[in-house]
Amino acid sequence: MNKKVVVVGNKDMALGFSLAGVDESFAPTDEYESKKQIDKLLESPDVGVILLSESIAEDIRDHLNEKQEKRKDTIYPVIVEIPDKEGPIKDKQDPLKGKIKRAVGIDITTQEEK
Numbered sequence: 513m514n515k516k517v518v519v520v521g522n523k524d525m526a527l528g529f530s531l532a533g534v535d536e537s538f539a540p541t542d543e544y545e546s547k548k549q550i551d552k553l554l555e556s557p558d559v560g561v562i563l564l565s566e567s568i569a570e571d572i573r574d575h576l577n578e579k580q581e582k583r584k585d586t587i588y589p590v591i592v593e594i595p596d597k598e599g600p601i602k603d604k605q606d607p608l609k610g611k612i613k614r615a616v617g618i619d620i621t622t623q624e625e626k
Contacts, residue, residue, distance in 0.1 A: 515560025515588060518553055520546065525565055525596050540568065547575050550591075554579060559589040565596040 516535035519526055526537035540546040546568050553559050569576060569591075576591070 516556075516558050517561045517563065518559050518589075519563045520549055520553070520568060521563070521565035521594075522567070522596055529563065534563070543571050546572050550576070550579065553589060554583065556589075562589050562591045564591055564593050566593045567596055567598070569593045 519529040519534050519537040521529070521537070521539065523539040526539040530537045538549050540549050550562070550564070550572070553562050580591075
């Protein structure tokens with residue numbers, strides 16, 4: 513069974529990814545709706561990847577951390593935080609970076625200065 517790619521972001525992001533062919537997209541209007549949508553997607557067995565806008569992720573960070581802590585041993589769905597049209601959030605900790613470091617054993621994203 514193929515896993516779905518789902519986008520949760522602002523209206524423009526959801527529309528753009530829909531036009532690009534993602535399986536489903538959602539544009540929650542407030543924090544409550546964002547949390548509810550994420551909870552629903554995390555419980556869905558056919559969702560493989562959730563592309564979540566950084567701005568929504570920052571708004572519901574505590575909720576995401578709580579859900580991720582409960583899902584430690586679960587592979588799917590993977591939540592990938594992506595910048596929206598305003599660009600990346602400065603000085604944001606990337607939760608995917610920690611997962612990659614834990615899986616690989618080293619920080620592969622650090623660049624050495626020359």
